Amino acid sequence: MTQEEVLTLLLVAPLLLLQSLFLFTDARKRGHKYWFWGLWGLIQCPVPLLFYFIFARKIFSEKKKIEEELK
Template identity: 55%
Template sequence: MKEDISTLPLWLLVLLCILVLLQGAWLFRNARSRDLGKMAWFWGLWGSISLPVPLLLYWLIVIRRDYRKN
């Protein structure tokens, strides 16, 4: 049976919205602290529209690269 977003409980929708916004804010702040320049905006905006793909790709592309340098 296929469910659409209108059948989800309100508390779950609110929780998902909060998680997506927190993810976008965290990605933006972390990218700025790593001096990624304009890419910080990209990560923040992308993180604010979907969950969890931007976070996983950020880890693979940015964070793992920094650990490999050390």
């Protein structure tokens, strides 16, 4: 391995591990399929994180918008 490959690996590996850990713990706390999110978080970055926020956490839900308008 070249020096650049080693440095890239040292930067990417912790990023993927942290993302996976966050997805696993947050999905477990909220009752989603936590094993799926944790494993998917190890594969690539940041697509699983974006999909988790959009589909599992539903940050763009209509209910939230209505509640915010009522405040």
